[in-house]
Amino acid sequence: MGQATRNIANSFTTSGVITSSGVDNTSLNNITDLSLGGSLILLSTSTASSDATISITSGIDSTYDEYLFVFNNLHPATNDAVFQFQGSTNGGSSYGVNITSTAFRTFHNDAGSSNGLNYEGANDLAQSTNFQYLMEGIGSDAKEAGSGTLRLYNPSSTTFVKHFVSDTHFRQKSDATQRNLNAGYFNTTSAINAIQFKMSNGNTDSGTIQLFGVK
Amino acid sequence: MGARTRSFANLLNTDGTFLSGAINNTSLSGISAIPAAAKSDLVPIIGYGLGSDSAMEHVDGGRSGVAVFDNTYSAYCFKFTNIHGSANAQFKFNASTNAGSNYNVTKTTTYFVSRHDENGSNGQIQQDTGNDLAQGTGDQLLSDNFGNDNDASLCGELWIFNPASTTFVKHFFSDCQYYQSAVPRTNRTFAQGYLNTTSAVDAIIFRMSSGNLESGNIRVYGLK
Numbered sequence: 001m002g003q004a005t006r007n008i009a010n011s012f013t014t015s016g017v018i019t020s021s022g023v024d025n026t027s028l029n030n031i032t033d034l035s036l037g038g039s040l041i042l043l044s045t046s047t048a049s050s051d052a053t054i055s056i057t058s059g060i061d062s063t064y065d066e067y068l069f070v071f072n073n074l075h076p077a078t079n080d081a082v083f084q085f086q087g088s089t090n091g092g093s094s095y096g097v098n099i100t101s102t103a104f105r106t107f108h109n110d111a112g113s114s115n116g117l118n119y120e121g122a123n124d125l126a127q128s129t130n131f132q133y134l135m136e137g138i139g140s141d142a143k144e145a146g147s148g149t150l151r152l153y154n155p156s157s158t159t160f161v162k163h164f165v166s167d168t169h170f171r172q173k174s175d176a177t178q179r180n181l182n183a184g185y186f187n188t189t190s191a192i193n194a195i196q197f198k199m200s201n202g203n204t205d206s207g208t209i210q211l212f213g214v215k
Numbered sequence: 216m217g218a219r220t221r222s223f224a225n226l227l228n229t230d231g232t233f234l235s236g237a238i239n240n241t242s243l244s245g246i247s248a249i250p251a252a253a254k255s256d257l258v259p260i261i262g263y264g265l266g267s268d269s270a271m272e273h274v275d276g277g278r279s280g281v282a283v284f285d286n287t288y289s290a291y292c293f294k295f296t297n298i299h300g301s302a303n304a305q306f307k308f309n310a311s312t313n314a315g316s317n318y319n320v321t322k323t324t325t326y327f328v329s330r331h332d333e334n335g336s337n338g339q340i341q342q343d344t345g346n347d348l349a350q351g352t353g354d355q356l357l358s359d360n361f362g363n364d365n366d367a368s369l370c371g372e373l374w375i376f377n378p379a380s381t382t383f384v385k386h387f388f389s390d391c392q393y394y395q396s397a398v399p400r401t402n403r404t405f406a407q408g409y410l411n412t413t414s415a416v417d418a419i420i421f422r423m424s425s426g427n428l429e430s431g432n433i434r435v436y437g438l439k
Contacts, residue, residue, distance in 0.1 A: 009219045016222030018238050020245040039257040039436055065296040065432065066370075100401045102331035104340040119329065119340045126335035153296055153370035153392075160297050163370040163392045165403065181329065183392040183403035189366055214294070215259050 040068065041213040048074060048204040056211055057092040057194040062156035064213035069152070069195070071168065071209055073145040076138050078202030080173040083138060083146055084131035085197045087155075087162070087186050092194035096129035101184025103133065109176035123182060131198070134166050135180055138199075139173040145207060146170030148180075155192040162186040257292060257436040265431045267301065270422040273435055274315045277418075284417055286379035288437030293375075293419070295391065295433055297368040300361070302426030303397060306369055307354040310378075310385075310410050311418035318420045319352040324408025326356065332400045350411065354422070357389050358404050362396030368431060369393035371404075378416040385410040 011022030043059035060067060074083055086095040103123035108115040123133040135146040148168025155162050165183040172178045186192055197209060226237035261282050263271050273293070275284035284291060298306055309318035326346040331338040346356045358369055371391030378385050388407035395402055410416055421433060 009217060009223075012219045012223045014219055014222065016219065016224070016226045017236065018233075018242040020241055020243070023238075023242055024245055039259050065434070066294065100331060100333045100399075102329040102338065102340075102401050102403055104329045117340070119338055121338050124331045124338050126331065127333050157297065160299070160366050160368045161394050163368070163394070165371070165390065165392045181403070183329065184331070184401045185392070185394050187333070214257075 039215045041215060043211045043213055045211075046209045048207045048209070050077065050203045050205050052203055053196055053198040054204060054209060055092050055194060055196045056209070059211055059213070060152075060155055060193050060195065064215065065154050066214040067152045067155060068212040068214055069150040069209055070212065071134075071146065071148050071150070072207055073147055074135075074138070074207035074209075075145040075205045076140050076199045076202055077205045078199065079140040080137050081140065081202055082133050082200035083135040083168075083197065083204075084133050084200060085150065085195055086129075086131045087192040088194035088196065089188060089190040089192060092196065095131075095194070095196045097192065098127050098129055098187040099125045099132050099184055100127055100187055101125045101132055101182060103180065103182040105136075105178055105180045107172065107176050107178040109172075109174060111175070114176065120180070123180065125184065127187065132182065132184065133180070134182060135168045135170045137173050137178070138170045139175070144171040152192070152195070158189055158191060161188065162192050256439065258288070258439055260435045260437055262432055262434040265298070265428040265433070268428045270420050271428060271433055272315050272418060272420045274311075274418040276314070282435070283437065284378060284419070284435075285415070286377075288439065290374055290376045290438040291378065292436040292438065293373045293421075293433055294436065295369060295371050295373075296431055297370060298431040298433075299368045299429045300363050300423045300426050301429040302423065303360050303362050304426050305356050305360055305424040306358045306391070306421070307356045307424060308373065308419060308421050309354045310416045311420070312412060312414040312416055315418040315420070318354075318418070320416060321350050321352055321411040322348045322355055322408055323350055323411055324348045324355055324406060326404065326406045328359070328405070329403045330400055332398055337400065346406070348408070355406055355408070357391050357406055358393050359402065360395070360397070360424075361393045361402070363426075363429070364396035367394045367396035375416070375419070381413055381415055384412065385416050
């Protein structure tokens with residue numbers, strides 16, 4: 001009996017059942033789907049490191065009906081930065097698709113002296129190719145950052161406009177909690193195949209953006 | 216061949232794949248992580264493609280048992296992709312406690328919308344009291360009228376928590392985004408409330424206020 005065979009044999013109980021030493025994390029590396037598996041398929045992770053822009057140019061296609069971007073502790077280099085995004089119909093050669101959107105927020109400051117729920121006219125777009133705001137006025141203190149999600153529906157459709165919905169939270173420049181809820185559509189029947197994120201001024205110093213496909 | 220090897224061989228199919236007895240919980244006790252691509256979270260239950268349907272029903276035990284809507288999961292999520300109506304109409308839902316014999320569960324709800332027109336006007340957030348219910352048994356709106364232009368549709372989701380509870384009322388909330396082509400306008404609508412029953416809810420129906428569900432799909436997930 002060769003060494004490998006002896007090792008294999010030691011990975012079974014006397015009744016032939018595989019022991020814990022017979023399977024490790026590496027054994028599962030090629031598993032991409034479980035019959036009772038979940039719906040969120042991780043497609044990419046972008047880690048910010050003093051980046052002027054973060055462009056995601058692959059993985060956005062017709063494979064999934066819905067794509068979910070998850071922002072985790074995006075930290076701006078400059079105080080009062082606006083984290084924003086735009087789409088591309090040419091693989092990222094340019095970003096500037098017509099958007100009509102709507103936006104509102106709720107906030108409350110640390111001092112307890114200011115709070116509100118209001119429509120954010122400065123954050124919406126009307127048939128504009130500008131970047132769409134996602135988080136307005138993030139603070140740049142060491143402990144300040146923004147997190148949240150952006151959902152993009154059926155980006156490859158050549159029939160419908162492309163809907164998106166965001167829900168983000170961050171610590172404001174003026175020491176307040178703020179939740180921004182924005183939504184709208186890319187007013188195009190061309191496929192959207194790339195998304196770019198950036199701060200309005202300065203870089204994105206740190207944080208991650210994960211892209212999931214929703215099965 | 217040693218005893219272990221013989222035992223192991225007996226746990227293989229002739230094609231070399233493992234029989235179910237070859238792996239048990241102990242076999243996997245050394246696993247601390249599974250590939251990201253295989254993780255569990257929202258479990259896909261069933262997807263319904265729409266094609267000129269007057270309504271779409273999700274009934275527990277339907278579709279040969281595939282359509283689960285019971286205490287298997289703590290919450291259920293219905294995801295809507297490009298719901299397209301045949302008429303300029305509202306998208307709405309109702310629930311049943313008798314497997315879809317009728318859809319008329321009592322509801323108390325609230326509804327608000329954030330909207331903005333393509334010409335830059337009407338940017339606002341407001342509560343729409345005309346779209347809510349107070350102990351009503353009618354359908355709950357998930358949207359106002361949205362057009363049936365070719366490129367108009369609705370996307371979003373509806374969550375219902377613990378529908379099989381016989382103790383609590385059943386909470387739900389929705390978040391939908393659609394293109395109201397007749398204006399034209401973007402709308403993000405939020406409907407939330409509770410199904411005011413302590414009977415198990417075992418079926419749900421989606422339909423338009425007039426006309427058919429012309430195209431799109433509704434996918435149902437359970438939260439593990």
